[in-house]
Amino acid sequence: MGRSWQNMNHCTRAGGRTPATLALLLSVVSCVAELAWHVEGVTIVGFYSATCPKAETIIQQEVQSRFNSDPTISAALLRMFFHDCFVQGCDASILIDPTPGNTPEKQSGPNLTLRGFDLIDAIKSKLEAECPGIVSCADIIAIATRDAVALVGGPSYEVKTGRFDGKRSRSSDANILPSPDSDVDQASSAFASQGLSLDDLVVLLGAHTTGFARCGFFSDRLYDFQGTGQPDPTMNPALVSRLKGVCPDPASGNSSDPTVFLDQGTRDAFDSSFYSQLQKHNGILRIDQVLQDDSRTSPLVSRFTETDAFFPAFISSITTLGALNLKTAETGEIRLDCRRVNPTTPNPPAIPPSPAQAPASGAPPPRKPSSPPPSRPTTTAPAQPPGSGSPPVKPHKSPSSPPPRRFPRLPLPLPLPPLPLPLPPFRRLSPPANPFNPFP
Numbered sequence: 001m002g003r004s005w006q007n008m009n010h011c012t013r014a015g016g017r018t019p020a021t022l023a024l025l026l027s028v029v030s031c032v033a034e035l036a037w038h039v040e041g042v043t044i045v046g047f048y049s050a051t052c053p054k055a056e057t058i059i060q061q062e063v064q065s066r067f068n069s070d071p072t073i074s075a076a077l078l079r080m081f082f083h084d085c086f087v088q089g090c091d092a093s094i095l096i097d098p099t100p101g102n103t104p105e106k107q108s109g110p111n112l113t114l115r116g117f118d119l120i121d122a123i124k125s126k127l128e129a130e131c132p133g134i135v136s137c138a139d140i141i142a143i144a145t146r147d148a149v150a151l152v153g154g155p156s157y158e159v160k161t162g163r164f165d166g167k168r169s170r171s172s173d174a175n176i177l178p179s180p181d182s183d184v185d186q187a188s189s190a191f192a193s194q195g196l197s198l199d200d201l202v203v204l205l206g207a208h209t210t211g212f213a214r215c216g217f218f219s220d221r222l223y224d225f226q227g228t229g230q231p232d233p234t235m236n237p238a239l240v241s242r243l244k245g246v247c248p249d250p251a252s253g254n255s256s257d258p259t260v261f262l263d264q265g266t267r268d269a270f271d272s273s274f275y276s277q278l279q280k281h282n283g284i285l286r287i288d289q290v291l292q293d294d295s296r297t298s299p300l301v302s303r304f305t306e307t308d309a310f311f312p313a314f315i316s317s318i319t320t321l322g323a324l325n326l327k328t329a330e331t332g333e334i335r336l337d338c339r340r341v342n343p344t345t346p347n348p349p350a351i352p353p354s355p356a357q358a359p360a361s362g363a364p365p366p367r368k369p370s371s372p373p374p375s376r377p378t379t380t381a382p383a384q385p386p387g388s389g390s391p392p393v394k395p396h397k398s399p400s401s402p403p404p405r406r407f408p409r410l411p412l413p414l415p416l417p418p419l420p421l422p423l424p425p426f427r428r429l430s431p432p433a434n435p436f437n438p439f440p
């Protein structure tokens with residue numbers, strides 16, 4: 001689509017009324033980015049400044065307007081971003097709907113209660129009207145999350161864009177998400193498998209400064225912790241007794257599943273109060289509380305309560321999260337509908353295929369007949385073969401560890417070579433260290 005090698009015509013012309021130097025600069029930046037994409041998943045700040053200049057504004061306005069009627073959308077987006085990036089990289093695989101041949105990530109056990117899919121749809125349709133086929137669903141999630149964090153008082157940060165959407169989404173892939181009753185060893189090894197550090201774990205769990213959890217994710221800590229018949233001794237007894245008034249005992253057969261704020265201090269504000277609550281043993285999920293009770297992570301918890309280090313650390317870690325396992329032009333696409341992989345043929349055949357021959361993805365034809373067809377068919381096999389989906393898994397039980405994979409790290413600052421036009425042949429860009437790393 002707009003990013004294909006063949007469509008890099010803007011690389012050879014400076015844009016109309018823009019002052020020549022600026023136009024050249026814009027053109028150079030976006031050409032370097034386009035080159036880089038074909039090498040590995042690479043993103044830059046302001047990727048859409050030439051191809052869809054209003055993209056980030058449109059996303060920001062939609063998030064703001066939803067936030068006005070439902071402030072809890074911020075937590076929903078933040079969690080969606082985590083689930084997207086952690087499973088198969090930041091490729092919007094979390095958005096894919098079930099089809100007859102495939103049970104997607106969305107329907108995995110840990111999916112429960114993910115929210116905000118309809119907002120992504122609303123944003124996507126505005127963007128398709130503005131610049132069809134240009135803005136990826138993965139970038140929408142990333143930018144919307146950035147805006148959501150700012151709306152609840154979190155740090156402002158730049159988001160690199162240019163992600164591609166993935167073509168695979170399977171329930172079983174989501175088994176790598178850590179369980180809420182993990183200890184530090186379990187959660188950190190899950191994080192390590194995705195290229196995230198122990199510090200990233202402590203920092204990113206700070207996202208639990210907003211939002212809520214169903215009782216079902218922690219009520220064992222109130223009534224029968226690890227088969228002892230007693231509450232979790234690391235939970236503040238005052239909190240145990242208060243939450244017993246909210247959450248029914250699972251053994252009682254009462255299936256009601258209310259919600260509790262993850263940050264018992266400032267529930268709606270994005271701040272370091274989450275960590276102060278851990279020091280008071282007011283963590284709701286076990287994985288939250290163990291950060292305070294494990295000597296490898298408690299120093300960072302203290303640092304976040306005593307200094308202003310949390311925001312810069314969060315910017316760094318969420319930027320790392322946002323760069324995990326990015327797809328390339330060859331392994332990804334710009335989805336036309338965030339809930340479906342694109343049809344493998346650009347134009348539907350005149351005679352509709354029989355159900356047996358239909359693409360396993362169940363993807364519809366492009367919504368805009370005027371959209372350019374995918375210029376680079378990237379797969380020979382259907383992205384999601386029929387029957388490949390596994391049945392929904394039971395939530396949060398012994399995730400099987402995946403083989404370690406390699407992930408591209410942040411490529412910024414993007415080395416801007418002196419650009420002789422026409423452009424040189426592909427070169428592999430080596431990713432430099434993360435400039436925001438607060439843990440040198």
Ligand code: HEM
Nearest residue numbers: 075078079082113178179180187204207211212213214217
């Ligand atoms: C070890 C890692 C993690 C575990 C086990 C975990 C687990 C959970 C669970 C069980 C819930 C409650 C879901 C519900 O009842 O709806 C939750 C909520 C939430 N999580 Fe996490 N989480 C983890 C990491 C993260 C990360 C890295 C982020 C973001 C950077 C995040 C952001 C959120 C947010 C914002 C909510 C509130 C959602 C809402 O209000 O709808 N979590 N998490």
Ligand SMILES: *[C@@H]1O[C@H](CO)[C@@H](O)[C@H](O)[C@H]1NC(C)=O
Nearest residue numbers: 106107108109111112113392
């Ligand atoms: C989450 O998974 C459950 C169990 O597989 C499924 O019934 C439910 O519809 C899923 N939720 C969403 C939002 O897809």
Ligand SMILES: *[C@@H]1O[C@H](CO)[C@@H](O)[C@H](O)[C@H]1NC(C)=O
Nearest residue numbers: 245246247248254255256258
């Ligand atoms: C079930 O639990 C909820 C929440 O604690 C409570 O409001 C409700 O009264 C309980 N129902 C029964 C039948 O005990």
